[in-house]
Amino acid sequence: MTAGEMRKESEQIQQNEEDKVILQKTTLQRRTLLKALIGIPVLGGLAIEVFKKTTFDKQKRDRILEELGLGNISGSAKIKISSGKKGELIRIGIIGFGNRAVAHANGLGFMLASDVDAFKERGIFEDWLAQENLNIALTGICDVFDLHAEKGLEIARNGIRTTGATPNLPVKRYRSYQEMLADKDIDAVMIATPDHHHAEITIAAAKAGKHVYCEKSIALSESEVNEVYEAVKNSKIVYQLGHQIAQSVVFQQAREVIEKGILGKITLIETTTNRNSADGAWIRHLDKNGNPKPGDEKSIDWGQWLGSTPNVPFSLDRYYNWVKWFAYDSGVIGQLFTHEYDSVNQLLHVGIPKSVVASGGIYYWKDNREIPDSMHVVFEYPERDLTLLYSANLASSRNRGRVFMGHDASMELGGSIKITVDENSTRYKKQIEQGLMTTSEPMLTLDSNTGKVDAVSGATSKYYTARGLTTTTINGRQVDTTYLHIKEWLDCIRNGGETSANIDRAFEEGITCVMAIQSYQEKRRVEWDPVQKKII
Amino acid sequence: MLSGTLPDIQKSNLWINMSETRKYTSLQLTTLVALRFLIGWHLLYEGISKLMNPGWSSAGFLKESKWILSGFSQWILSNSSVLHAVDFLNTWGLIAIGLGLILGLFARLAAISGAILLLVYYMSNPPLIGLEYSIPPDGSCLVVSKTLIEAVALFALALFQTSSIVGLDFFVARFRDRKN
Numbered sequence: 001m002t003a004g005e006m007r008k009e010s011e012q013i014q015q016n017e018e019d020k021v022i023l024q025k026t027t028l029q030r031r032t033l034l035k036a037l038i039g040i041p042v043l044g045g046l047a048i049e050v051f052k053k054t055t056f057d058k059q060k061r062d063r064i065l066e067e068l069g070l071g072n073i074s075g076s077a078k079i080k081i082s083s084g085k086k087g088e089l090i091r092i093g094i095i096g097f098g099n100r101a102v103a104h105a106n107g108l109g110f111m112l113a114s115d116v117d118a119f120k121e122r123g124i125f126e127d128w129l130a131q132e133n134l135n136i137a138l139t140g141i142c143d144v145f146d147l148h149a150e151k152g153l154e155i156a157r158n159g160i161r162t163t164g165a166t167p168n169l170p171v172k173r174y175r176s177y178q179e180m181l182a183d184k185d186i187d188a189v190m191i192a193t194p195d196h197h198h199a200e201i202t203i204a205a206a207k208a209g210k211h212v213y214c215e216k217s218i219a220l221s222e223s224e225v226n227e228v229y230e231a232v233k234n235s236k237i238v239y240q241l242g243h244q245i246a247q248s249v250v251f252q253q254a255r256e257v258i259e260k261g262i263l264g265k266i267t268l269i270e271t272t273t274n275r276n277s278a279d280g281a282w283i284r285h286l287d288k289n290g291n292p293k294p295g296d297e298k299s300i301d302w303g304q305w306l307g308s309t310p311n312v313p314f315s316l317d318r319y320y321n322w323v324k325w326f327a328y329d330s331g332v333i334g335q336l337f338t339h340e341y342d343s344v345n346q347l348l349h350v351g352i353p354k355s356v357v358a359s360g361g362i363y364y365w366k367d368n369r370e371i372p373d374s375m376h377v378v379f380e381y382p383e384r385d386l387t388l389l390y391s392a393n394l395a396s397s398r399n400r401g402r403v404f405m406g407h408d409a410s411m412e413l414g415g416s417i418k419i420t421v422d423e424n425s426t427r428y429k430k431q432i433e434q435g436l437m438t439t440s441e442p443m444l445t446l447d448s449n450t451g452k453v454d455a456v457s458g459a460t461s462k463y464y465t466a467r468g469l470t471t472t473t474i475n476g477r478q479v480d481t482t483y484l485h486i487k488e489w490l491d492c493i494r495n496g497g498e499t500s501a502n503i504d505r506a507f508e509e510g511i512t513c514v515m516a517i518q519s520y521q522e523k524r525r526v527e528w529d530p531v532q533k534k535i536i
Numbered sequence: 537m538l539s540g541t542l543p544d545i546q547k548s549n550l551w552i553n554m555s556e557t558r559k560y561t562s563l564q565l566t567t568l569v570a571l572r573f574l575i576g577w578h579l580l581y582e583g584i585s586k587l588m589n590p591g592w593s594s595a596g597f598l599k600e601s602k603w604i605l606s607g608f609s610q611w612i613l614s615n616s617s618v619l620h621a622v623d624f625l626n627t628w629g630l631i632a633i634g635l636g637l638i639l640g641l642f643a644r645l646a647a648i649s650g651a652i653l654l655l656v657y658y659m660s661n662p663p664l665i666g667l668e669y670s671i672p673p674d675g676s677c678l679v680v681s682k683t684l685i686e687a688v689a690l691f692a693l694a695l696f697q698t699s700s701i702v703g704l705d706f707f708v709a710r711f712r713d714r715k716n
Contacts, residue, residue: 036640037704038569038702039638039641042573042577043635121610123595127616
């Protein structure tokens with residue numbers, strides 16, 4: 001090989017080497033580049049999985065809803081927050097300014113300065129502030145106890161208001177309800193006195209042409225219920241009984257569930273009261289430190305407080321714990337069953353039962369009370385093939401819920417709705433066999449919180465929450481049901497229409513409650529004569 | 537490998553070491569990248585699922601808060617605009633962290649913020665003796681929960697970076713080099 005040839009060869013080799021390096025470099029670069037981009041296909045994988053899951057969930061939900069005929073259950077859409085037309089200013093007087101009246105005032109758009117912090121702590125102060133202005137003025141307070149009346153005057157004057165201009169009309173304290181009803185400057189009254197005054201004040205208000213929002217119960221005896229009914233029917237006033245629970249969104253949804261026959265034939269409804277505290281048993285005359293709450297004969301107009309009930313000497317026990325005596329209340333029936341009954345009546349329009357049997361006794365709170373602390377009542381509706389049970393116990397807080405039992409499914413209705421398919425259901429037999437529906441746990445839960453308790457906590461919710469069905473809040477705001485109930489009443493005053501707890505519903509409820517009390521006191525089965533309209 | 541003495545390395549050096557690209561064997565690299573992808577996937581989906589669920593709010597989680605952060609949680613709950621901000625930051629924070637980890641883009645920042653976020657979750661609801669929650673726990677946990685493990689794993693990923701080799705930080709690094 002010549003020197004020239006050798007040089008050429010070595011050049012050739014060098015060239016080859018260089019080519020190799022260049023080739024290696026480009027492959028290396030390509031590999032580095034690919035490596036740098038490897039996250040993108042991983043992201044694509046996640047995107048595909050998310051898409052698959054969304055489709056699967058939607059199909060499953062649609063299929064269940066389709067099977068149930070619950071195509072577009074909404075609830076919230078039916079509740080209008082804004083009434084549009086404000087109408088004329090309504091001047092409201094509150095009769096009886098205890099704790100319940102404070103809640104009424106909150107619903108009307110007023111708040112005690114001392115409650116602001118508590119509302120803030122619960123995180124609902126801003127939602128309260130955003131509550132729509134009802135265009136009312138709180139112009140009258142009536143209470144037989146100076147301290148309570150002053151609380152009412154404070155709330156009407158202090159300037160803590162929901163947004164929107166409320167005219168600051170002067171507020172007046174009335175010494176008696178008669179005085180308030182005689183005043184032309186009052187358009188409507190809210191009654192939150194102890195129950196023994198409800199009938200008398202409602203009748204007088206109806207006669208005076210003042211609209212009435214009255215706390216339950218409507219009245220305490222059959223004759224009183226009849227008198228209230230007649231008085232309201234013969235007047236032009238708008239009447240609303242204070243059952244705000246049915247205003248909640250879950251109730252609107254429960255109504256749809258029942259109307260669509262999802263539960264099948266309902267033959268039994270169980271309602272309960274489960275309390276286990278002195279306060280829950282209406283022992284309320286002591287403050288947090290165990291000292292008697294304020295009030296004496298000087299600051300409380302005892303004669304007026306007693307009204308038409310038998311004359312007894314002044315008693316702080318009776319003043320604060322009035323629920324314990326039949327003269328002033330009907331105990332668990334008047335205070336708690338009324339809400340249960342209203343829930344059922346709003347959903348199923350059961351009306352007055354054919355017969356009622358009640359039983360119970362004073363088994364735990366053996367103080368001077370007359371009302372039973374354990375009471376169980378069976379209401380029969382043979383024409384509806386339905387039994388309504390009510391069981392109250394004031395010495396155990398084990399929650400027994402409120403359950404509508406149908407042949408195909410049962411519905412537990414409380415702050416949320418839980419629907420569980422019955423394992424022997426006829427209607428859902430096929431779906432149960434196919435595994436589409438399970439009977440071991442609620443199939444459908446309608447609630448805004450369930451299944452959403454989350455962060456990266458790994459929490460798995462067993463309940464299947466159908467999204468879009470889940471609103472206990474309205475447009476993202478927590479809305480007070482008492483406010484909605486008051487608003488419904490005011491809307492009817494301005495624009496006509498029927499309140500949901502109108503005098504007809506109130507009459508049915510009043511008679512049903514009186515039947516339960518009579519059955520308990522007389523230790524017998526009482527019946528309703530629909531022709532004579534009499535309890536027999 | 538735990539080495540006993542590293543006398544030269546000062547605190548500041550540790551941070552310098554953090555940002556420099558290490559040499560890994562391919563098995564080490566694969567394992568670290570897999571861990572990065574898996575945690576990224578998890579956090580990204582947690583964010584996406586909150587985004588797709590319009591009714592979601594951190595309120596339920598905050599209400600459960602039992603330990604040293606319970607006062608802070610109560611404060612968030614008591615103010616709805618703060619709560620909304622927390623919900624927003626939570627959702628989008630998780631999405632950003634998940635994307636950062638999977639794509640390997642600003643992955644160290646993503647890993648550190650993810651670790652801090654997870655530590656906050658852990659400290660809100662730690663499985664300590666005597667603290668009981670209504671949220672069902674994910675398996676059986678005593679003191680140590682999966683959230684805590686994930687937080688520490690993210691710290692490890694911040695220390696053992698891979699994103700400038702496997703990830704878009706490769707381009708970020710090149711861009712920086714060119715600028716310099």
